[in-house]
Amino acid sequence: xxxxxxxxxxxxxxxxxxxxxxxxxxxxxxxxxxxxxxxxxxxxxxxxxxxxxxxxxxxxxxxxxxxxxxxxxxxxxxxxxxxxxxxxxxxxxxxxxxxxxxxxxxxxxxxxxxxxxxxxxxxxxxxxxxxxxxxxxxxxxxxxxxxxxxxxxxxxxxxxxxxxxxxxxxxxxxxxxxxxxxxxxxxxxxxxxxxxxxxxxxxxxxxxxxxxxxxxxxxxxxxxxxxxxxxxxxxxxxxxxxxxxxxxxxxxxxxxxxxxxxxxxxxxxxxxxxxxxxxxxxxxxxxxxxxxxxxxxxxxxxxxxxxxxxxxxxxxxxxx
Amino acid sequence: xxxxxxxxxxxxxxxxxxxxxxxxxxxxxxxxxxxxxxxxxxxxxxxxxxxxxxxxxxxxxxxxxxxxxxxxxxxxxxxxxxxxxxxxxxxxxxxxxxxxxxxxxxxxxxxxxxxxxxxxxxxxxxxxxxxxxxxxxxxxxxxxxxxxxxxxxxxxxxxxxxxxxxxxxxxxxxxxxxxxxxxxxxxxxxxxxxxxxxxxxxxxxxxxxxxxxxxxxxxxxxxxxxxxxxxxxxxxxxxxxxxxxxxxxxxxxxxxxxxxxxxxxxxxxxxxxxxxxxxxxxxxxxxxxxxxxxxxxxxxxxxxxxxxxxxxxxxxxxxxxxxxxxxxxxxxxxxxxxxxxxxxxxxxxxxxxxxxxxxxxxxxxxxxxxxxxxxxxxxxxxxxxxxxxxxxxxxxxxxxxxxxxxxxxxxxxxxxxxxxxxxxxxxxxxxxxxxxxxxxxxxxxxx
Numbered sequence: 001x002x003x004x005x006x007x008x009x010x011x012x013x014x015x016x017x018x019x020x021x022x023x024x025x026x027x028x029x030x031x032x033x034x035x036x037x038x039x040x041x042x043x044x045x046x047x048x049x050x051x052x053x054x055x056x057x058x059x060x061x062x063x064x065x066x067x068x069x070x071x072x073x074x075x076x077x078x079x080x081x082x083x084x085x086x087x088x089x090x091x092x093x094x095x096x097x098x099x100x101x102x103x104x105x106x107x108x109x110x111x112x113x114x115x116x117x118x119x120x121x122x123x124x125x126x127x128x129x130x131x132x133x134x135x136x137x138x139x140x141x142x143x144x145x146x147x148x149x150x151x152x153x154x155x156x157x158x159x160x161x162x163x164x165x166x167x168x169x170x171x172x173x174x175x176x177x178x179x180x181x182x183x184x185x186x187x188x189x190x191x192x193x194x195x196x197x198x199x200x201x202x203x204x205x206x207x208x209x210x211x212x213x214x215x216x217x218x219x220x221x222x223x224x225x226x227x228x229x230x231x232x233x234x235x236x237x238x239x240x241x242x243x244x245x246x247x248x249x250x251x252x253x254x255x256x257x258x259x260x261x262x263x264x265x266x267x268x269x270x271x272x273x274x275x276x277x278x279x280x281x282x283x284x285x286x287x288x289x290x291x292x293x294x295x296x297x298x299x300x301x302x303x304x305x306x307x308x309x310x311x312x313x314x315x316x317x318x319x320x
Numbered sequence: 321x322x323x324x325x326x327x328x329x330x331x332x333x334x335x336x337x338x339x340x341x342x343x344x345x346x347x348x349x350x351x352x353x354x355x356x357x358x359x360x361x362x363x364x365x366x367x368x369x370x371x372x373x374x375x376x377x378x379x380x381x382x383x384x385x386x387x388x389x390x391x392x393x394x395x396x397x398x399x400x401x402x403x404x405x406x407x408x409x410x411x412x413x414x415x416x417x418x419x420x421x422x423x424x425x426x427x428x429x430x431x432x433x434x435x436x437x438x439x440x441x442x443x444x445x446x447x448x449x450x451x452x453x454x455x456x457x458x459x460x461x462x463x464x465x466x467x468x469x470x471x472x473x474x475x476x477x478x479x480x481x482x483x484x485x486x487x488x489x490x491x492x493x494x495x496x497x498x499x500x501x502x503x504x505x506x507x508x509x510x511x512x513x514x515x516x517x518x519x520x521x522x523x524x525x526x527x528x529x530x531x532x533x534x535x536x537x538x539x540x541x542x543x544x545x546x547x548x549x550x551x552x553x554x555x556x557x558x559x560x561x562x563x564x565x566x567x568x569x570x571x572x573x574x575x576x577x578x579x580x581x582x583x584x585x586x587x588x589x590x591x592x593x594x595x596x597x598x599x600x601x602x603x604x605x606x607x608x609x610x611x612x613x614x615x616x617x618x619x620x621x622x623x624x625x626x627x628x629x630x631x632x633x634x635x636x637x638x639x640x641x642x643x644x645x646x647x648x649x650x651x652x653x654x655x656x657x658x659x660x661x662x663x664x665x666x667x668x669x670x671x672x673x674x675x676x677x678x679x680x681x682x683x684x685x686x687x688x689x690x691x692x693x694x695x696x697x698x699x700x701x702x703x704x705x706x707x708x709x710x711x712x713x714x715x716x717x718x719x720x721x722x723x724x725x726x727x728x729x730x731x732x733x734x735x736x737x738x739x740x741x742x743x744x745x746x747x748x749x750x751x752x753x754x755x756x757x758x759x760x761x762x763x764x765x766x767x
Contacts, residue, residue: 097715186677
């Protein structure tokens with residue numbers, strides 16, 4: 001085990017753990033935000049640069065500070081490493097810069113975006129963004145496209161985290177979408193208008209941190225904060241069948257995977273509880289599910305947290 | 321000749337691209353010496369002694385890079401030659417490969433021998449298809465002579481050498497993006513660590529070296545590392561190819577001894593013979609488009625009034641405030657008629673186009689800078705844009721996955737630092753800026 005200090009809090013972790021995962025072990029304010037890293041999808045991370053932290057001391061053996069800020073999701077800890085996240089002015093400034101870059105071409109259409117209320121970029125913008133944009137140029141725009149009959153791709157909102165590409169690589173039989181073009185013109189797209197159709201493609205919606213990939217069976221049906229999330233289960237031959245159903249009265253509006261406090265799909269019985277498309281899209285009747293009870297969710301998001309009106313002292317509340 | 325010493329010594333011999341003429345002029349003598357009389361470790365030792373530094377731009381000592389190569393049992397090691405030369409202003413590798421393909425091939429064999437690699441690659445820029453044909457012809461000749469293939473010159477050492485063209489992306493000159501591309505994937509830089517010396521091509525230990533670095537191994541092995549180190553000053557040893565372009569009387573590729581003065585290089589009869597058409601020097605980018613630009617009064621002298629020399633150290637003297645870098649040796653000269661704003665926009669446009677789009681600061685930042693600079697250049701700028709650009713630079717620099725972000729930020733930052741008044745003039749006089757150039761900036765009195 002190695003000892004690492006993050007924002008003055010010491011924690012012991014396995015050698016080879018990333019700084020981000022060590023911080024997640026501590027929890028609370030010590031955890032850097034992560035837009036592209038997804039612990040359940042090996043290989044993700046390093047791209048969005050929102051998790052940059054300052055390494056004030058590299059290790060006990062070599063206590064020199066690291067000259068650059070490092071991506072905490074892809075930098076392994078060393079014994080005696082001292083990391084500053086929330087406590088570093090430099091981190092705060094540069095993270096603000098990254099958020100500004102992410103928002104430069106991102107439309108501010110939260111009022112009509114289905115992701116609003118559970119959008120990581122919205123949270124990040126709330127915490128680190130500035131009230132006014134300095135970006136005066138014309139924004140890059142794309143037309144929304146349907147990739148298959150269940151998923152809508154709104155490329156304008158995409159931050160190119162590559163998570164959905166990893167989902168396709170790791171959960172589905174073959175990947176028919178990916179990143180096309182370069183630089184500012186890079187976009188997620190399918191191979192010559194091919195539809196993304198396989199049993200696990202719906203998980204792309206769950207891992208998308210923004211409103212770029214949305215559920216076509218749910219689009220514009222309701223704002224997420226009007227719905228009650230309930231833990232539910234059904235027997236399914238393709239996936240674990242353990243999901244969250246989002247209800248209004250006795251109607252199920254949408255089905256998602258169960259997510260933990262970092263917004264990632266939970267591990268249940270040692271396996272990540274990815275959902276198959278059958279459970280996600282085809283079972284929208286309360287009779288299809290055994291509903292266990294209200295879901296304890298982390299109300300991390302801007303709107304559900306009620307940051308505008310109430311205190312943020314108790315971020316975890318029981319809804320319903 | 322003074323400007324053709326080690327690498328380019330025989331460049332003008334007719335037919336030197338063929339193996340017969342190359343061998344007649346002393347070619348493959350170093351290879352004979354290495355495989356027959358030296359061990360791989362001794363070759364590495366000579367390269368270390370020579371003080372050779374990576375000629376691709378970063379200037380990292382080649383011998384040290386080689387010694388970092390992990391050597392686990394039963395795992396192949398690879399040498400990859402980075403011939404993806406695409407930095408604006410740099411064209412030395414193309415010249416070398418075009419004229420002296422066998423020098424690179426001999427260097428590849430020597431370096432592979434030193435590193436214990438049995439399969440090596442030359443990753444060449446997609447636009448250099450005609451060079452690829454030259455190299456493939458030369459490689460076929462080397463196979464026929466027994467310099468490549470099984471049991472090279474009876475030494476028991478085997479090596480296969482393959483040339484692979486890229487798709488024509490600047491980013492594939494970044495070593496990990498190059499490896500991704502070589503593996504047949506999208507050329508996105510990898511997240512480091514692990515570094516290629518531990519986990520490179522196909523997950524095996526790999527060394528990636530520039531064309532010129534590999535070619536320089538030939539004279540180092542032939543004459544010994546000490547003889548090579550005797551040329552140059554301090555930690556800048558040996559000779560360096562400089563591709564001089566811009567408003568020079570005699571642009572071209574020169575092989576200089578590191579340590580000659582910048583003044584001699586620009587004005588000397590053996591080199592560029594001054595600024596073209598009797599104009600005055602305005603600015604200089606000494607190491608390819610990604611290094612900071614220098615205003616005329618900092619080109620031949622440092623801020624402290626000392627002579628500036630063509631060395632890694634002297635060109636960097638003064639840091640980013642008053643210095644630059646030797647970089648890849650793409651030496652670009654601007655005369656009094658050139659517009660710094662337009663040039664900075666041109667560079668920014670290049671980096672915006674070549675950013676891979678993987679990490680957010682570079683993807684969004686380079687595009688943003690390009691748009692702001694384009695506005696300024698086309699008479700739509702505001703005064704606050706200058707500070708905005710400086711701030712975008714700071715947010716990109718050091719926060720990206722690979723050095724392309726830094727390379728995009730530095731030229732803009734330096735241009736604003738040194739030529740701020742020209743940017744201001746552009747913004748204040750938008751219509752005038754469309755029809756004439758600002759001219760020379762005022763030379764401050766050097767104490």
